[in-house]
Amino acid sequence: MVPYRTDNPYRPFCCKGCKAFDLGAWASEQFRVEVKPTTEDLLDNDGL
Numbered sequence: 001m002v003p004y005r006t007d008n009p010y011r012p013f014c015c016k017g018c019k020a021f022d023l024g025a026w027a028s029e030q031f032r033v034e035v036k037p038t039t040e041d042l043l044d045n046d047g048l
């Protein structure tokens with residue numbers, strides 16, 4: 001747990017770990033998939 005900061009890039013989560021955990025839980029509920037790279041990562045690797 002880290003102090004809440006307005007410049008925290010992981011808002012509304014407290015840190016990267018909590019964001020990944022929450023998104024992973026959400027994804028597994030919505031799509032029944034394992035934790036995958038973020039949409040940003042996929043776009044970065046898309047080459048389009």
Ligand SMILES: [Zn+2]
Pocket residue numbers: 001002013014015016017018
């Ligand atoms: Zn955290």
